[in-house]
Amino acid sequence: MVISMAGLIALAALIHKESIRDLYILNAVLGFGLLGFQPFACQSLVEMTFPVQESISVNMMMVLGQLFGLIGNYICTAKCNNFLLKNS
Numbered sequence: 001m002v003i004s005m006a007g008l009i010a011l012a013a014l015i016h017k018e019s020i021r022d023l024y025i026l027n028a029v030l031g032f033g034l035l036g037f038q039p040f041a042c043q044s045l046v047e048m049t050f051p052v053q054e055s056i057s058v059n060m061m062m063v064l065g066q067l068f069g070l071i072g073n074y075i076c077t078a079k080c081n082n083f084l085l086k087n088s
Helices: 002-014 020-048 054-086
Strands: none
């Protein structure tokens, strides 16, 4: 939890910086720190949506995670392309 919070705070502080390398490193730290929360998130989701089957709840969580990742990928790609155009 400490790793993910430190990565999130550093990422929020450096999001408008010009160093793409730092953003990649902080995204990797944030992903590594949040990986341990997945079993707790799945169990909590299953308990909160009790009448619904477990597989439906967990699969919807995974699909939404993939959609947020896709949107984040487009945003990061646009930021990288903007960075490359500025420095060309």
